[in-house]
Amino acid sequence: MVGEVKNHDVAEQLDKLAQLAEAAGEDRFKVIAYRRGATTIRNLEEDIEEIWKQGKLTEIKYVGEGIAKKVDEFLRTGRMGALERMGERVPTGVPELMKVPGIGPKTAYKLAKDYHIKSIADLRAGLASGSLTEAVGQVMATKLAEEVQKLKEGSSRMLLVEAFHLVAQIVAYFEEKRIEVDPAGSLRRGCSTVGDIDLLATDEKAAEAFVSFPGVDRVIERGPTRVSVFLATGTQVDLRIVKKDELGCALIYFTGSKQHNIELRSIAIDRGWKLNEYALVDAKSGKVVASKTEEHVYGKLGLDFIPPELREARGEIEAARDGKLPKLVTVDDLRGDLQMHSTWSDGNAELEEMARAAKKRGYEYIAFTDHSVSVGIANGLSAERFRKQWKAIDALNQKLKPFKILKSVEAEVRSDGSLDYEPSFFENFDVVGASIHQSYKQSPEKLTERAVKALEHPAVDILFHPTNRIIGRREGHALDLPRVIRTAKENGKMLEIDGSPNRLDLDEIWARRAMQEGVKLVVDSDAHSPGELENVQFGVARARRAWLEPRHLANTLPLRDLMKLCT
């Protein structure tokens, strides 16, 4: 087990402990303390095992004697006695029942203990037969039945791209009515997936307009400042209405993350103030300190403005206090896109159509990375077909000057770690990307070996979508990523952040780690059609969440400097 993987395991244990403690009816502040400890450890930059070996566990913020003891036991024995003991105190089924929205610890405990409901399946049966109406009341019974049905249908989080387009529709609808709305929540933070959509408005007419939005299936709740609806697509959208003067605090509050907000509040308290979704106020006099804009509120708290993508309690508050926030990369910083496909392999558009679309975006260069020969299913190119493609590219380069199309390939890393062509053939490419699609069910050790071997191959410049995850369908390969990152560093190779909406790979945690280790990254669209070139924005969101500045990315460089990295 390596590095942050262990941090993740420890955090999981503490989160489970928190969940069970909550179910067991433990003091709620104890529960909060466990969760806070878990979050801190999960976001730790150092390896918890190292800290543990140095006997410095209690120097971690929010880790005191109690949690340190539990972590020590877990790292020594792989078990956590407190977790096991807590599990025995909680009736079977309580943690599962708490997964149903509307069921908290109290209701779950009551259902399990007094009504012998041990699972969501039991709950569904009980609700259907009417035997639980007495326990939860008529209205709740109906609501819970709906929630259980939704869980069964597996309506889960949307991809960022889906949320993005949905919100664009809603915003356009409001615009027609001359009502301004601001997206907040995890969408604004650029998270890879989005659960509910949060919107903010300052116009009181927004509530009325919102419930008439054509996509609305059902109004969940409707108060003077909060309206929640379900769309026919199954997505929950929450609209909050605030006063114009309160928009700054409202944006901070509803953008989150929750942990970021908690940290902001504690700074407010230290200064004798109170922070809520309306304003930053003096605790004694109730006088407003700041509320209109986010900048103003952060400023009063002694912080630089923190971009939404960084608001995850991953050290951004300290950085903002010390004036050390990164100057995050933007889409406009990109000079080119180094992964896209054409009809030569599995793309949907001709070289020229793709190139013109890329040029129109303002790029100076692109690379066509059509698949190599062993990816038969994607019409991978033989050496001979590549030679033909290069001629077509040469001709296009004449036509589109000074725009430059680089000759490239998405070379399949075969099951033994070798590539599809002879080393001498690769010399014809300007830039070479490698990726693993096939035999991905090999052991993590074997997959790691393949990735390492690819990075050590003299021709390879970039490792594309390193973990090969498909969000919602497939976990990423359990690679030894610290080793992959180290290998990239030692060989002067680049790692990709793939902007394809269901890849977004590397994710922000590992992209940040790679940057800290001094590895250059690239953000690409992996487009298969001209329209998909804009997917690079989701990759950029990942880069921003990874604290990347333009200098950390290779495709912000002018062509000449980029080529120096591709040897």
Place this chain on the structure above:
DNA sequence: GCCGTTTTCGGCCCGACTGTTTTCAGTCG
């Protein structure tokens, strides 16, 4: 369980909404 430039004890982030507990607990974000 954690923490401390008012505190080693007594706080802990804060408010909205729902339901049926007619004054507030439970849940959520």
